[in-house]
Amino acid sequence: MTSTTYRLSWVTSANNHRDFPLQNLPFGIFSPEGLPPRGGVAIGDFIFDLQTAVENSLFTGEALSAAQAASGKSLNAFFALPVSARLALRERLLELLDADYAQLKNLQAQGEALLRPASVCKMHLPAKVGDYTDFYTGIHHAVxxxxxxxxxxxxxxxxxxxxxxxxxxxxxxxxxxxAVRRPLGQTLKPGQEVPALTPSARLDYELELGIWVAGSNPQGEAISIANAAEHIAGFCLLNDWSARDLQAWEYQPLGPFLAKNFATTVSPWVVTAEALAPYRSAQPARPEGDPQPLPYLYDAADQANGAFDIELEVLLHTAAQKAQGLPPHRLGLSNTLNMYWTVAQLITHHTVNGCSLRSGDLLGTGTLSGPTADSLGSLLELSNGGKQAIRLDSGEERCFLADGDEIIMLARCKKEGHPSIGFGECRGVILAAS
Amino acid sequence: MTSTTYRLSWVTSANNHRDFPLQNLPFGIFSPEGLPPRGGVAIGDFIFDLQTAVENSLFTGEALSAAQAASGKSLNAFFALPVSARLALRERLLELLDADYAQLKNLQAQGEALLRPASVCKMHLPAKVGDYTDFYTGIHHAVxxxxxxxxxxxxxxxxxxxxxxxxxxxxxxxxxxxAVRRPLGQTLKPGQEVPALTPSARLDYELELGIWVAGSNPQGEAISIANAAEHIAGFCLLNDWSARDLQAWEYQPLGPFLAKNFATTVSPWVVTAEALAPYRSAQPARPEGDPQPLPYLYDAADQANGAFDIELEVLLHTAAQKAQGLPPHRLGLSNTLNMYWTVAQLITHHTVNGCSLRSGDLLGTGTLSGPTADSLGSLLELSNGGKQAIRLDSGEERCFLADGDEIIMLARCKKEGHPSIGFGECRGVILAAS
Known part of the structure; x- marks a missing residue:
């Protein structure tokens, strides 16, 4: 017995795991060594293989339908299921992986076919993304x-x-x-009138929360704010790589295009809204004088409990830091409470004009900077538009990203009486332009 | 014998057909009455059923692979084939449907299983669209x-x-x-400081050419201007429905979003670059003083022959016109020569930063207005921003679209010594807001 008040897993590495204790159980798509992609659930240092579990008749009823839908090569079919099916699977997984599970020997007999060591698995995108929408909810970033x-x-x-x-x-x-290749693009140097095609010299990251969409709505039918939560399949970290010099020259009048569409990186595990339930929060009060949301975006329950208290961290690990054995440098520590809108508000607004969302669509929150210098979510902000370089312990300086730089994003939820849960990593290294 | 210098088809409705003579042979996905979707080729008033044709062993070699890829429920696999395979299928179809085809009786024996009357078929989207990009190449529209x-x-x-x-x-x-439902959205009335959620009062169409992408490029590897033409699977008409009042309030700083994403309509037939070869043209000379394209966007052959001379027409048919038996009103007659950039330039620019295109992606040219009042491609331009209404023979006036209005777009290519070919229709009627 331990002194914790929460349930433990017989997968001992799950207990006190940074990201994946029993209470998290995020879904993802992975390939065990030499095998094709399939669905799984992260638990400690392992991945619970849903294909093996289904083959071994560990599920019945609605949980079985859900496990079947989640065991294929993408989670789109799983995300399309009713909430009740997704919940039934989670409940059964909580039971199967609990330290007190009665028929533990049966599970252990499956060995690595059921519990794959994560270190030898390759992670894939969890779903085939139909449409990807990026919002701009980080008000400190916008300011x-x-x-x-x-x-x-x-x-x-x-x-x-x-x-x-x-x-x-x-x-x-x-x-x-x-690995993200540095983009080429048209840039206009200060004082010049004619642009040139050059590798981006102002390459940046953006720290965002990603939201995976569940279910769909037909054209012409909005999703009301009261029903929006049903359309959240789960969450990930998202790095919206941005080439600021391309963006400055191209973005008028229709917005960012080549400055952002060369790559977006996500953490591969889908952390469910159910796992995040203990970390829900009231939507932060709007500053004095700010307007209330229009009625279609206002729901008392959403205001009271629709936000999430998730700590977000972004780290920079340069090639020189790695060579010198130095740890990554923390660029910022922020929180999803910096969102000016709740996720439900994003979903409702997106569909108020009749636009169809589909299972597996991805939404980004936009850069979630906090109000302080140590909580910023992009180098554009950290370097004040490229004017003040950041100094690293390696002796290097950065206004924007150099080739070989690796950006690592992490998320963490903490609450008294609950284990800390995380999202896994969202990591990407910059390759030289081709 | 006729006096034409071009080949005729044994499908007699194809000869002198407005859109689909033997020389066109566009690909599409259709459902014959009561049957599942499959690929076909428009010929006169009929659709040549590729599934039946494959089953009846009408193809061999590369043409067979292509026919198989084009006979399923979407054309994505067909678009992914090498150009040579797509050409082999076209060559074989030209042979099979030619008036002089030697084994005509064999084909005719298949009856409606091979040649479906188009009037009883339902058309679908030709491909599953991965990503849709809209450009802004109509310089007169931009001005x-x-x-x-x-x-x-x-x-x-x-x-x-x-x-x-x-x-x-x-x-x-x-x-x-x-049928497109009028969108709701936030609009800010003149003189107001607080927006309201209302049905769009400034609903508009935009007359565009659509381009279906063939093949793909890996992340980080651009498609050079010399190779870009290989990535054109074909063309369609595209109506980029736009809610101008939503757009005006929402579009700063990241561009159009809900003002455009409620619906886009395309003509369902993919008119190939091969069919359009006779109507290719030199890219119109840039006005005196305009800069030359940067080197990555410049290719002498593309400048000499990379444009298309396609007439574009947009018609308005209101409920009252229909009730009075009046024909549609022509809103504009334009041409794809109003594009400031060639299609090859669009493809190359889109990938110069390493962005991946995939087979079945869709590009829009942006609104292709001409320089004159009778060649405009949107009501925003025709009504001078909503200030001057258009008068219709029905006695009605329009600044923007009313419920029940139908917009019909047509395309036509004409050249001495060639039959006229068209694109079929791009049609959509406006339903009242929900």
Whole structure:
């Protein structure tokens, strides 16, 4: 017996695991060594193989349907199921992986076919992304970026009414570990009138929360704010790689395009809303004088409990730091409470015009900077638009990313009486331009 | 014998057909009455059923592989084939459908299983769209819209260097005939400071050419301008429905979102680059003083022969016109020669940063207005921003679209010594807001 008040797992590495205790149970798609992709659940240092589990008749009823849908090569079919089926599977997994599970010997007899060592598995994108939408809910980020262009009036008049968003590129969403090639693009050097095609010299990351969409809505039928939570399949970390010099030259009048569509990196595990339930929070109060959300975006329950208290961390590990044996440098420590809109508000706004969402769509929150210098979510903000370099212990300086730099994002939820849970890593290294 | 110099088909309705003579042979996905979707080829008033044709061993070699890939429920696999396979299938179809085909009796014996009357078939989207990108290549449109906001300086400084584009929504692309529900959205009435959720009062169409992408490129590897033509699977008409009042309030700073993502309509037939070969043209000369394209966007052969001379027509048919037996009103007659960039330039620019295109991606050209009042491609331009209504023979007036209005787009290619070919229809009627 331990002194914890929460349940432990017979997978001992799960207990006190940084990311994946029994209470998390995120879904993902993985390949065991030499085998094709299939669905699994992270538990400690292992992946519970849903294909093996289904073959061994560990599920019945609605949990079986859900396990079958989640055991294929993408989670789209799983995300399309009713909430009750997704919950039934989670309940059964909590039972199977509990330290007190009665028929433990049966499970242990399956060995590595059931419990794959994560270290030898390759992770894939959890779902085939139909559409990817990136929002702009980080109000501190919006103010910081706005100040670079409009010092006296950083926030545009629509910001506090409209959850601003735009469509991103789904073909270039990659799981953690994908190496990102520095993009070429048109840039206009200061003082020049004619642009040139050059490798981006102002390559940046953006720290975001990603939301996987569950279910769908037909064209012309909005998802009400009261029903929006049903359409959250789960969450990931998201790095919206951005080439600031390309963006500055191309983005008027239709928004970012090549500055962002070369790559987006996500953490591969889908952390469910159920796992995050203990870390839900009231939506932070709007500053005095801010308008209330329009009625279609307002729901008392959503305001009271629709936000999430998730700590977000971003680290930089340069090639020189690695060579010198130095640890990564923490660039920022932020929190999803920096979102000006709840996830339910994003879903409802996205569909109020009749736009169809589909299972496996991905939403990004936009960069979630906090209000302080140590909680910023991009180098653009950290370097004040490239004017103040960051100093690293390796003796290096950075305004933007250099080739060989690796960005690592982590998330963490903590609450008294609950184990800490995390998201796994969202990691990407920059390759030299081709 | 006729006096034409071009080949005729034994499918007699093809000869002198408005859209689909033997020389066109566009690909599409259709359902014969009561049967599942499959690939086919438009010929006159009929659809040549590729599934039946494959089953009857009408193909061999590369043409067989291509026919198999094109006979399923989407054309993505067909678009992924090498150009040579797509060409082999076209050559064989030209042979099979030629008036002089030697074994005609064998084909005719198949009856309606091989040649489906188009009137009883339902058309679908030709491919599952991975990503949809909309460009802004219509320079007259860009000037006209720019003038509404910046009378003295309508074109932004990047326009003549960067093929401006942004990502659209792939979940809401519909084939011709889909009824579009008027979107709700946040709008800010003149003089107000607080927006309200209302049905769009400034609903508009945009006349565009759509381009279906063939093949793919890996992340980090651009498609050179010399190779770009291989990545054109074919063309369609595209109506980029737009809610101008939503757009005006939401689009800063990240571009159009809910103002456009509720619906996009395309004509369902994929007219191939091979069918359009006779109608290729030199890219129109840039006005005196305009910069030349940057080297990565410049290819002498593309400048000499990379444009297309396709007439584009847009018609309005209101409920009252229909009730009075009046024909549709022509809103505009334009041409794809109004594109400031070639299709090859769009493909190359899209990938110069390493962004991956995939077979079945869809590109839009942006609104292709001409330089004259009778060649405009949107009501925003026709009504001068909603200030001058258009008068119809029914006695009605329009600044923007009313419920029950139907927009019909047509395309036509004409050249001495060739039959006229068309694209079929791109049609959509507006339903009242929900």
């Amino acid at each position: 910081n970026v706005g100040k670079l262009f409009r010092p006296d009036n950083p926030l545009l008049p629509n910001y506090k009414y409209v959850p601003i968003g735009y469509h991103g590129r789904s073909s270039t969403i990659y799981p953690s570990g994908f | 006209n819209v720019g003038k509404l906001f910046r009378p003295d300086n309508p074109l932004l400084p990047n326009y003549k260097y960067v093929p401006i584009g942004y990502h659209g929504r792939s979940s809401t692309i519909y084939p011709s005939g889909f």
